[in-house]
Amino acid sequence: MEGIARALGVPVKDVIEAPKRTGNYNGMSDSEIKKGLKVGEKLVLKNGKVMTEEEAKGVDWARVGKSIGNFFLLPLKKGYEFLSGLFGPKTSDYFTKVPITNVPEGGSADINNRLDKGKGWAPYGEQNDDKYAAPHFADYLARVIWGWYRKYPNYPMYINDISRPGGGEFPPHVTHRTGESVDIKFFTKDGKLHPEYPNYYNNPYYDRKLTEEFIIFAIKNAPQGYEVSEIFFNDIIIVNDLEGKYTNSSGENILRRSSGHDNHIHLKYRKISN
Numbered sequence: 066m067e068g069i070a071r072a073l074g075v076p077v078k079d080v081i082e083a084p085k086r087t088g089n090y091n092g093m094s095d096s097e098i099k100k101g102l103k104v105g106e107k108l109v110l111k112n113g114k115v116m117t118e119e120e121a122k123g124v125d126w127a128r129v130g131k132s133i134g135n136f137f138l139l140p141l142k143k144g145y146e147f148l149s150g151l152f153g154p155k156t157s158d159y160f161t162k163v164p165i166t167n168v169p170e171g172g173s174a175d176i177n178n179r180l181d182k183g184k185g186w187a188p189y190g191e192q193n194d195d196k197y198a199a200p201h202f203a204d205y206l207a208r209v210i211w212g213w214y215r216k217y218p219n220y221p222m223y224i225n226d227i228s229r230p231g232g233g234e235f236p237p238h239v240t241h242r243t244g245e246s247v248d249i250k251f252f253t254k255d256g257k258l259h260p261e262y263p264n265y266y267n268n269p270y271y272d273r274k275l276t277e278e279f280i281i282f283a284i285k286n287a288p289q290g291y292e293v294s295e296i297f298f299n300d301i302i303i304v305n306d307l308e309g310k311y312t313n314s315s316g317e318n319i320l321r322r323s324s325g326h327d328n329h330i331h332l333k334y335r336k337i338s339n
Contacts, residue, residue, distance in 0.1 A: 160182075198245070219256045224250075246333045265299070291335065296319050
């Protein structure tokens with residue numbers, strides 16, 4: 066919060082007041098807003114007043130570049146390349162771009178962002194050079210990992226398969242071909258893996274409340290123009306609780322049960338078609 070205020074050249078209290086006016090933070094104390102300000106929230110400074118992008122709707126965005134002295138927009142880069150110290154790390158703080166010399170059939174040289182560093186996550190399962198993401202998914206996943214770490218530093222995301230280098234077929238997966246899917250372990254009460262209990266239903270450490278909170282968090286953090294199109298996880302209590310509350314652009318429930326998903330959460334991401 067202090068970093069945002071410094072960047073905009075205004076007091077911290079002015080930054081805190083901006084989200085209060087949108088209604089999204091009604092009833093929250095200043096300290097709660099500091100902790101809860103959404104990852105990637107866009108703030109603008111116009112004529113000396115800090116406001117959220119939501120509050121600034123109706124502004125002639127085409128003139129922003131011509132009036133940068135009066136109108137300052139954060140974040141400054143497209144694709145949610147976050148500014149370190151302001152909204153979180155850059156995507157490159159989590160992903161390394163790796164040249165793809167042999168593009169698999171049905172793949173793409175753009176699926177070359179390898180998840181291999183950063184705080185808030187750890188690998189699990191068999192590791193077979195399987196964490197390559199398309200650029201827009203790398204941006205999104207960095208956003209989610211960092212945002213979750215900020216909320217729960219002692220409950221990391223355990224991540225397994227994304228895609229092979231360059232994408233393409235990835236047996237036994239039907240998906241995971243386009244660098245837009247990821248497998249994540251369900252959450253536990255102590256933040257540890259407990260591989261001796263692979264399935265949620267017989268894992269004494271399984272934390273249903275935290276797992277459901279993460280699923281909602283992941284859905285809500287998709288930037289404009291993109292969406293989490295499906296999540297497979299077989300806890301029927303969570304599936305029933307979220308039924309009808311979160312649907313994709315095709316009108317389908319995002320969270321669904323699917324064979325083979327007792328031991329992990331499968332998340333698929335996509336650009337919303339016009």
